[in-house]
Amino acid sequence: MRATNxxxxxxxxxxxxxxxxxxxxxxxxxxxxxxxxYKRSDVRTRPWVAVAPARYVADPVTGRIKxxxxxxxxxxxxxEAKDALEEFRRAPTAKVNITxxxxxxxxxxxxxxxxxxxxxxxxxxxxxxFSSLYNETFRELRTGQYQAVIDYYSAPFPAVKNNGSxxxxxxxxxxxxxxxxxxxxxxxxxxxxQLYDYAMQNDIVHKNYAAxxxxxxxxxxxxxxxxxxxxxxxxxxxxxxxxxxxxxxxCYTGFRIAEFLELRPEDYDPMNRTLxxxxxxxxxxxxxxxxxxxxxxxxxxxxxxxxxxxxCNEDGKPYTPDSFRxxxxxxxxxxxGIRRLTPHATRHTFATxxxxxxxxAEDIQALAGxxxxxxTANTYIHQDIATLRRAIEKMA
Numbered sequence: 521m522r523a524t525n526x527x528x529x530x531x532x533x534x535x536x537x538x539x540x541x542x543x544x545x546x547x548x549x550x551x552x553x554x555x556x557x558y559k560r561s562d563v564r565t566r567p568w569v570a571v572a573p574a575r576y577v578a579d580p581v582t583g584r585i586k587x588x589x590x591x592x593x594x595x596x597x598x599x600e601a602k603d604a605l606e607e608f609r610r611a612p613t614a615k616v617n618i619t620x621x622x623x624x625x626x627x628x629x630x631x632x633x634x635x636x637x638x639x640x641x642x643x644x645x646x647x648x649x650f651s652s653l654y655n656e657t658f659r660e661l662r663t664g665q666y667q668a669v670i671d672y673y674s675a676p677f678p679a680v681k682n683n684g685s686x687x688x689x690x691x692x693x694x695x696x697x698x699x700x701x702x703x704x705x706x707x708x709x710x711x712x713x714q715l716y717d718y719a720m721q722n723d724i725v726h727k728n729y730a731a732x733x734x735x736x737x738x739x740x741x742x743x744x745x746x747x748x749x750x751x752x753x754x755x756x757x758x759x760x761x762x763x764x765x766x767x768x769x770x771c772y773t774g775f776r777i778a779e780f781l782e783l784r785p786e787d788y789d790p791m792n793r794t795l796x797x798x799x800x801x802x803x804x805x806x807x808x809x810x811x812x813x814x815x816x817x818x819x820x821x822x823x824x825x826x827x828x829x830x831x832c833n834e835d836g837k838p839y840t841p842d843s844f845r846x847x848x849x850x851x852x853x854x855x856x857g858i859r860r861l862t863p864h865a866t867r868h869t870f871a872t873x874x875x876x877x878x879x880x881a882e883d884i885q886a887l888a889g890x891x892x893x894x895x896t897a898n899t900y901i902h903q904d905i906a907t908l909r910r911a912i913e914k915m916a
Contacts, residue, residue: 555592555609557601566594568601572608572616590616593660607726615724620661620715621654627718638778638841646704646711649673658715659725663732666712673700673708674736702738709733745868746771750858758818761855763848765818766831767866772812774870774888777841777863783830785823809887 556571570592576585592608595601608616615622624647632640650669653661679687679697687695700708712730719725746754751771757764770780775797783797793816798807811819819830827836831844839848841863849863867888874884 555605556589557598557605559598563594566596568595568598569593570595570601570605570608572605572612592616593657612723615722616659617657618659618724619654620650620656620658623658623715623719623724627715630718631714636778641842642707643711643714646708649708650711658719661729663729666730666733670705670708670733670735674705675699702736705735709735744859744861745865745872746858746861750856751869753856753858755814757856761852763852764856765821767849767852769815769818769822769831770863770866771869771873772815773809774867775809776867777844781829781831781839781841781844784828785826785830788819788823788830807886 555573558569558571560567560569572590572592574587574589577588578584579586592601592604595604618626628643628647631643635643650666652669653665656665676696676699679695681687689695709730712733713728716725716728716730720728751768754764754768754771758768759765770777773780773795775783775795779798783795787796788794788811789796793811795809795811796806797809822830822832825832825836827833827838829838832838845863850860853860871884871888874887879887
């Protein structure tokens with residue numbers, strides 16, 4: 521006898537589990553074609569289930585028309601299940617059961633067309649932290665599940681190797697990684713916000729549960745810049761300490777590290793001796809920075825390498841920001857005996873030296889690529905005592 525696939529209608533008063541055992545449930549009677557709401561007796565948490573109205577499709581093999589009923593999710597109360605069903609009826613979607621991973625794949629396919637490689641890498645790294653949610657139905661996820669992931673990475677957590685196996689310390693015990701920085705946790709929340717924007721645009725959900733996430737309290741670390749003595753030490757080491765020249769270029773051009781490493785030979789105008797680059801903000805996009813005469817020979821030497829980018833490997837290929845930081849920038853500072861300031865300190869150095877030299881506020885703002893001067897003044901300019909004293913003495 522030919523076997524047939526039989527799917528029990530959701531309106532039946534029994535439910536057959538994975539073991540084939542009948543599990544009693546209570547159904548809420550609704551009009552035909554309006555979907556179903558029922559309660560599972562085998563589930564204590566979120567026992568109420570909402571099922572969308574049947575839609576009819578052709579079987580790709582037999583060509584026969586069959587009814588397909590999509591499960592909208594599980595809920596704590598009958599009222600929540602009914603509300604979900606009503607919401608679906610108002611804005612039906614074919615992506616009822618799309619997973620967290622599915623939403624990310626669809627969103628990234630579109631979003632990655634217009635964002636920088638660095639931003640893509642940030643989102644990819646954040647996405648990896650949510651691996652426990654990949655197979656969860658997106659519309660069933662709630663703030664608590666996301667918060668659990670955020671809290672996990674807000675404290676020391678087990679370190680793992682690239683292959684996913686746990687790292688061990690010298691005693692054979694599991695090694696622990698430091699909690700993620702506030703910046704990394706913020707990027708995780710930003711990714712969720714992007715996914716919810718996409719899901720709401722496509723009627724997959726109608727509420728952004730990422731908006732209710734709580735990040736750890738963030739105490740901003742004081743920013744700093746290179747001192748005059750440190751800058752002189754960097755300049756003196758050009759030619760003897762690898763990449764001291766690149767650090768000096770950053771201090772005199774003010775580009776962010778990603779912008780600096782993406783500068784191409786065609787971004788240099790030899791007639792006017794200017795560099796054009798930048799992209800993070802509207803004010804910073806394609807800004808023009810004149811080349812200071814003391815660093816012109818360094819820039820000329822970099823251009824003579826003929827690489828894809830001005831700052832490049834020996835084979836002419838560009839560096840990634842992460843690789844440049846770890847393998848070249850910090851080792852160079854260590855050899856020079858200079859404090860371990862981040863590459864962003866070169867921007868602070870750039871703005872501070874412009875201000876100390878008496879540059880106009882609007883010029884510093886334009887060269888740094890900020891939307892307003894308040895950001896430049898409050899965050900990027902760090903005057904030393906001698907500079908402030910000369911400013912006071914001008915009142916005489």
